[in-house]
Amino acid sequence: MQRPFVHPAIEDVTIGSVLYALADPTRLEIVKKLSRGSCGLNCSEAAPADLPKSTQSHHFQILREAGLVKSERRGTEVVNALRCAEIEKRFPGVVSSILKASEKAKKR
Amino acid sequence: MQRPFVHPAIEDVTIGSVLYALADPTRLEIVKKLSRGSCGLNCSEAAPADLPKSTQSHHFQILREAGLVKSERRGTEVVNALRCAEIEKRFPGVVSSILKASEKAKKR
DNA sequence: TTCCGTAGTTCAAGATCATTGAACTATTGA
DNA sequence: TCAATAGTTCAATGATCTTGAACTACGGAA
Numbered sequence: 001m002q003r004p005f006v007h008p009a010i011e012d013v014t015i016g017s018v019l020y021a022l023a024d025p026t027r028l029e030i031v032k033k034l035s036r037g038s039c040g041l042n043c044s045e046a047a048p049a050d051l052p053k054s055t056q057s058h059h060f061q062i063l064r065e066a067g068l069v070k071s072e073r074r075g076t077e078v079v080n081a082l083r084c085a086e087i088e089k090r091f092p093g094v095v096s097s098i099l100k101a102s103e104k105a106k107k108r
Numbered sequence: 109m110q111r112p113f114v115h116p117a118i119e120d121v122t123i124g125s126v127l128y129a130l131a132d133p134t135r136l137e138i139v140k141k142l143s144r145g146s147c148g149l150n151c152s153e154a155a156p157a158d159l160p161k162s163t164q165s166h167h168f169q170i171l172r173e174a175g176l177v178k179s180e181r182r183g184t185e186v187v188n189a190l191r192c193a194e195i196e197k198r199f200p201g202v203v204s205s206i207l208k209a210s211e212k213a214k215k216r
Numbered sequence: 217t218t219c220c221g222t223a224g225t226t227c228a229a230g231a232t233c234a235t236t237g238a239a240c241t242a243t244t245g246a
Numbered sequence: 247t248c249a250a251t252a253g254t255t256c257a258a259t260g261a262t263c264t265t266g267a268a269c270t271a272c273g274g275a276a
Binding site: 015016019020022023025028091092093094096097098100101102104 | 123124127128130131133136199200201202204205206208209210212
Binding site: 060076 | 226
């Protein structure tokens with residue numbers, strides 16, 4: 001058995017770590033992709049194409065530790081999903097407005 | 109005459125640079141302090157106590173470049189203010205919800 | 217049940233970025 | 247004109263990020 005993923009309780013999530021996680025362009029991309037699909041995505045699907053796997057792994061770990069992403073092993077792959085509802089309840093408007101803002105930026 | 113401050117036009121401000129600027133704990137503190145006072149604050153007033161001036165200078169430059177802060181020279185000092193209204197219009201809810209979230213965090 | 221392919225993790229090293237002391241510029245007031 | 251105040255710039259050190267290489271775990275094929 002591999003060592004299981006650790007996810008912080010939502011009340012231990014800090015706005016600092018959320019901002020830190022979202023401030024990286026690669027991680028923001030991942031979060032945007034996760035927010036679009038309703039079901040979870042594995043790491044390679046969620047990450048930008050051609051991102052080395054070691055880098056993927058690192059970014060997902062930060063997203064998990066920040067409380068933004070929930071990861072679950074399914075056979076050989078890891079299925080990742082945004083913790084939308086929880087985060088929205090803990091920090092109302094933060095992630096949703098950032099996602100809205102970053103979709104807008106893409107359209108210009 | 110010193111070289112004048114450069115402030116990006118609000119439409120050139122990106123969500124990426126805003127997040128990057130706010131993700132640093134020192135800069136988030138500065139922004140919080142600026143958001144409380146209605147009039148501008150000079151650099152030393154707005155920055156956490158005991159932060160070296162060279163570091164202050166660096167953080168204010170990033171806040172300016174991100175489009176979050178407007179700086180103006182007044183005699184020997186620099187008066188800094190949040191570009192609240194502009195940012196709120198460009199990225200509705202982003203900065204306001206982050207400020208709200210970070211005030212909440214402090215209360216616990 | 218062994219072997220192979222897929223998916224992801226860990227580690228260490230090089231590359232990149234942040235912090236700060238020291239020296240500097242600009243402005244004001246004595 | 248001099249000294250004090252406020253902030254800037256630069257270079258060096260220290261911290262952090264990225265990634266190739268080696269590894270683990272699981273599932274499917276034979």
